[in-house]
Amino acid sequence: MAFWPSVVVATPAHSGVGASLTYRSELPLAPGTLVRVPLGAREVLGVVWDCLATPPEGLTEAQTKAVTGMLQGLPPLNERWRQLVKFAAQYYQRSLGEVALAALPPQLRDLSNVQLARRLKRRSKTGVDEHIPAGNVADGHDLSDEQRQALDALALAAAPVLLFGATGSGKTEVYLQATQRALAEHADAQVLVMVPEINLTPQLEARFRERFEPLCGAGAVVCLHSGMTPAQRLSSWLAAHTGQARIVLGTRMAVLASLPGLRLIVVDEEHDPSYKSQEGARYSARDLAVYRGKVETEALAAGERCQVVLGSATPSLESWHAADQGRYLRLAMPARIGGGALPRLRLVDMNHQPKGAVLAPPLIAAMAERIGRGEQCLVLLNRRGYAPVLACHDCGWKSQCAHCSAFRVFHKLDRTLRCHHCGFTERVPRACPDCGNLDIAPVGRGTEQVEEQLAGLLADVKRPDGGPARVARMDADSTRLKGSLEVQLATMHSGEVDVLVGTQMIAKGHDFRRITLVASINADSGLFASDYRAPERLFALLMQAAGRAGRDAAQSAASEMWVQTWYPQHPLFASLKQHDFPAFATTQLAERLSAGMPPYGHQALLRADARTQQAAQAYLNAAAQAAVGLPHFEDVTLYPAVPLTIQRVANVERAQLLVEAASRGALQRFLAAWQPVLLESRSLPEARGLIRFAVDVDPLVI
Ligand code: ADP
Ligand code: ZN
Ligand code: ZN
Numbered sequence: 001m002a003f004w005p006s007v008v009v010a011t012p013a014h015s016g017v018g019a020s021l022t023y024r025s026e027l028p029l030a031p032g033t034l035v036r037v038p039l040g041a042r043e044v045l046g047v048v049w050d051c052l053a054t055p056p057e058g059l060t061e062a063q064t065k066a067v068t069g070m071l072q073g074l075p076p077l078n079e080r081w082r083q084l085v086k087f088a089a090q091y092y093q094r095s096l097g098e099v100a101l102a103a104l105p106p107q108l109r110d111l112s113n114v115q116l117a118r119r120l121k122r123r124s125k126t127g128v129d130e131h132i133p134a135g136n137v138a139d140g141h142d143l144s145d146e147q148r149q150a151l152d153a154l155a156l157a158a159a160p161v162l163l164f165g166a167t168g169s170g171k172t173e174v175y176l177q178a179t180q181r182a183l184a185e186h187a188d189a190q191v192l193v194m195v196p197e198i199n200l201t202p203q204l205e206a207r208f209r210e211r212f213e214p215l216c217g218a219g220a221v222v223c224l225h226s227g228m229t230p231a232q233r234l235s236s237w238l239a240a241h242t243g244q245a246r247i248v249l250g251t252r253m254a255v256l257a258s259l260p261g262l263r264l265i266v267v268d269e270e271h272d273p274s275y276k277s278q279e280g281a282r283y284s285a286r287d288l289a290v291y292r293g294k295v296e297t298e299a300l301a302a303g304e305r306c307q308v309v310l311g312s313a314t315p316s317l318e319s320w321h322a323a324d325q326g327r328y329l330r331l332a333m334p335a336r337i338g339g340g341a342l343p344r345l346r347l348v349d350m351n352h353q354p355k356g357a358v359l360a361p362p363l364i365a366a367m368a369e370r371i372g373r374g375e376q377c378l379v380l381l382n383r384r385g386y387a388p389v390l391a392c393h394d395c396g397w398k399s400q401c402a403h404c405s406a407f408r409v410f411h412k413l414d415r416t417l418r419c420h421h422c423g424f425t426e427r428v429p430r431a432c433p434d435c436g437n438l439d440i441a442p443v444g445r446g447t448e449q450v451e452e453q454l455a456g457l458l459a460d461v462k463r464p465d466g467g468p469a470r471v472a473r474m475d476a477d478s479t480r481l482k483g484s485l486e487v488q489l490a491t492m493h494s495g496e497v498d499v500l501v502g503t504q505m506i507a508k509g510h511d512f513r514r515i516t517l518v519a520s521i522n523a524d525s526g527l528f529a530s531d532y533r534a535p536e537r538l539f540a541l542l543m544q545a546a547g548r549a550g551r552d553a554a555q556s557a558a559s560e561m562w563v564q565t566w567y568p569q570h571p572l573f574a575s576l577k578q579h580d581f582p583a584f585a586t587t588q589l590a591e592r593l594s595a596g597m598p599p600y601g602h603q604a605l606l607r608a609d610a611r612t613q614q615a616a617q618a619y620l621n622a623a624a625q626a627a628v629g630l631p632h633f634e635d636v637t638l639y640p641a642v643p644l645t646i647q648r649v650a651n652v653e654r655a656q657l658l659v660e661a662a663s664r665g666a667l668q669r670f671l672a673a674w675q676p677v678l679l680e681s682r683s684l685p686e687a688r689g690l691i692r693f694a695v696d697v698d699p700l701v702i
Contacts, residue, residue: 004055005029005067007037007046010101019096020049022056024064032076034108036068043068045109047077047100072113073120074241080295081258087295088256088288093604093671093695094281102280103256107234119238132184132215143173146333150174153331155181160290160308162270162323165333166342166579167313167547172204174333175266176211178309182264183216183246190240190261191247194285196272198225198251199485201509204268205249216246224250224257252277252285255292262296263306265289269509270310270319271540273700282696286310286319313547313581314540317592320585321599338553343518343546343561345577347568358445363519363562364457371498374464375516375555379450379501380545382522384475385409386449387442390417392432394439405648410442411477412449422650447475450521451501463498474502507545518549519562527570531701532597535572539584542576596660598698602667604659605696606678608641609652615689616655617641623674623681623693624657630673635666652691658702671695 006020023037033048055061082100089099111119143151147170154161154174165171179191193208195201209221222236222245239245241258248254252275255265267275267286275285289308296306310319310328323330336342348360359379367377389407390399399408401419408417410428418425431438442449451473461469472491479485491497492512500506507518526538542563550559563573575584593600606623610616620641627633639658647654661667675695682690 002026002055002061003028003051003053004059004064005033005035005048005051006056007035007067008049008095008097008100009037009039009044009046011095011097021046022059022064023067024061025051025067028053029067029070030076032078032082034071034074034077034104036071038065038068045101045104046097047082047104049082049096069113071108071111071116073117075260077241077258078260080262080292080299083295084288084292085256087291088281088283090672091668092281092283092697093675099256099281099283103253103258105230105234105237107230108237111234119234120242132180143177144170144333144335144337146170146335147174147177150331150333151177151181153329154178154307154309157307157329157331158305159326160293160310160322160328162315162319162328162330163309163311163333164315164323164330164581165311165313166336167544168336168340168551169313169333170337171268171311171333172207175268175309175311176207178264178266178307179208179247180211180215182307183212186261186263188243188261189263190243190245190259191264191266192254192257192259192262192289193247193249193266193268194254194275194289195249195251195268196274196508198223198249199227200505202486202489203511204509208247208249212247219244220246222248224248224254226251226253252283255283255285255288262292265293265306265308267308267310269312269544271312271314271316271536272508273537276698276700282694282699284698286316287698314543315581315585317536317585317588318599321589324589336551336553336556338556340550340553340556341559342579343516343549343556343559345546345573346560346562347573347577348562348564349568350564350566353564358450358453359457359521360564363521363564366560366562367454367499367517367519368458368461368469370517371458371461371463371469374495374514376492376495376497376512376514377499377517377519378506378512378515378545378548379454379499380504380507380518380520380541381445381447381450381501382503382525383409383444383446384448384477384503385418385420385446386412386452387444387446389443390428390440391443392435392437392440394437395432395435397432397434397440403648403651404646406646409446412442412452413477421646447473447501447503448477454499454501458499469498470496471499471501472497474500474506476503476505478502479505504541504545507541507548509544510548511551512548513552514555515549515551516555516559517562518545518560519564520545521564523563524565524567527565527567527572532592532595533700536588539572539576539581543579543581546576546579596662602661602664603699603702604667604671605699605702606657606659606693607644607696608655608657608693609691610655610687611653611689611691613643613647613653613655615687616653617643618686619681619684619690619693620655620657622684622686623678626677626681627670627674630670630677632661632666632670632673635663636661636670656702667697671697 003025008020029048037046085100089096224236293306293308322328353360387410390410404421408419415428455471458469526534546561550556608616624638637660641657644654
């Protein structure tokens with residue numbers, strides 16, 4: 001007796017290999033079983049998708065290869081997981097195998113059954129408490145009224161919940177209590193908590209461990225993110241898959257983890273762009289979370305559900321709109337814990353500041369005053385390095401990257417010119433490479449320079465203990481070494497540092513208690529960017545940054561958010577001043593509606609990488625030509641191919657073509673019909689020099 005399992009293996013969407021491959025097996029294999037199968041000369045990991053008792057038509061036994069073996073001791077991936085993967089593959093136009101295998105820990109491929117058995121044994125149960133109290137006390141404090149109301153409403157909500165809670169309103173405590181309740185209700189319940197970047201908020205992990213390890217056992221909380229070693233990832237994944245982990249804390253990749261007991265999914269800071277993957281299958285983990293909650297709920301008994309909670313002080317306009325329409329339930333927590341006020345907005349009109357001032361004198365004076373009182377300040381700017389360009393004023397030479405259409409950034413600390421796109425790094429030349437002029441100078445400014453200037457400007461300012469003011473910097477450069485982020489966060493928490501300069505990294509999620517002043521010194525680029533989402537991102541960034549100030553209620557009344565701008569009359573600032581996200585969202589949504597932009601219209605991008613810009617665009621335009629007459633062609637608009645803003649990176653030319661449709665369904669069906677055409681168009685003569693193409697559905701940046 002033989003069986004014919006169809007197995008999905010890791011094949012990129014464009015390899016031409018079908019959704020699954022048929023193999024032969026002596027034993028029937030349950031769908032979801034993990035197997036090793038031969039593929040060409042290699043042996044690869046695969047997931048059984050289906051298993052037939054008769055060979056598929058046209059296939060003989062001799063034409064199929066046998067399954068090499070199955071991964072023993074692992075329960076099959078369940079049907080809900082497979083449905084999620086299938087949906088993600090279809091929706092984001094990728095192959096089933098690519099999505100399925102990317103969701104598994106890479107180390108699973110290399111493990112023998114003996115090694116696997118050892119791993120599984122090592123993870124044997126550690127003292128689980130069967131009686132988890134439902135809990136209603138926050139770290140020894142009582143819940144605020146708003147927290148309690150939100151939790152009561154959560155208990156009843158059937159739809160996904162949008163938890164619209166101000167910065168410092170205590171959203172984390174709501175997540176913790178909702179988690180506790182979900183775990184108390186079912187002995188095998190699991191909870192998935194997603195955060196944009198786990199490293200930035202070590203406090204969150206600490207709080208979950210502190211709360212749940214005593215209740216559920218030492219191995220109950222695991223993390224899942226790309227910063228982990230392959231062994232750690234495997235270990236977390238196994239714990240989640242076997243049900244030993246009750247709580248998985250992770251970044252966007254965690255949305256595809258196998259969680260057989262899933263009852264609650266929390267997406268913290270749901271507006272954060274990092275939930276959208278920018279490579280491979282370009283999925284939105286937030287959107288998949290909502291889909292996953294629905295699939296899990298459908299499989300449960302009537303009245304039971306897998307709840308989805310999306311939390312933010314500045315929700316995405318997509319989620320906000322869904323709540324307006326009643327698809328999501330909006331729960332608001334406008335008040336900060338302790339009743340503290342949100343910081344007052346102070347706009348600095350740069351038209352009235354001394355010429356060339358990077359930091360306005362009144363801002364420096366305000367910071368000096370705060371430091372003198374033992375309070376802390378944050379200074380935000382979105383550029384790391386010392387200066388974005390180095391230039392020769394004699395001949396016009398600029399620090400262009402040889403491989404990209406971008407300038408290399410001047411890093412003064414190690415005296416390098418570094419390309420932030422391809423990584424190309426060189427020592428700073430002593431003289432202009434073109435004309436020999438010795439006077440080459442930085443243009444514009446980055447975090448290194450602002451740190452240096454602030455240290456100079458605040459040199460005479462004293463802290464209450466009499467010591468000099470201390471300025472530090474936190475960005476991708478200062479936190480590159482393992483452990484350095486934790487150290488820097490600790491110096492901030494302990495009060496060693498008075499002023500922290502940094503990129504948006506410092507604006508996110510931190511609960512620094514002594515910050516009373518936050519300043520954004522070059523926000524204007526977000527006001528007039530061509531990207532229609534730029535205002536949304538700027539508003540969120542400034543609200544989040546402001547949210548770092550005055551978290552200690554005793555000091556909140558005097559806390560301030562300073563914004564340096566050349567356009568103080570811009571309407572975005574009017575809403576920001578009132579901390580009025582709803583007003584901002586309403587005006588933005590009205591603009592989107594009149595322009596047919598998301599969430600009212602739907603978009604996809606076809607991107608092409610090629611040796612020449614001409615080839616990239618020619619491929620895209622040829623693919624658009626070949627789309628004429630496809631199903632739903634009438635319902636979509638295809639725009640001409642254009643180069644990306646940074647059109648060349650690492651000597652690869654990049655172009656894209658926008659597809660728009662009024663209906664998501666029409667767009668989806670058109671893209672499905674277009675996929676084979678995209679593959680065929682690769683062999684057109686125009687496409688010579690094409691390296692790859694990719695479809696990005698619901699792109700965040702167009
Ligand atoms: P958010 O995520 O909404 O910005 P947090 O969850 O970080 O807010 O909460 C802000 C602060 O308030 C934290 O230090 C937290 O420990 C504290 N907190 C939360 N809930 C309560 C409560 N009910 N009573 C007292 N303190 C609380
Ligand atoms: Zn020169
Ligand atoms: Zn480069």
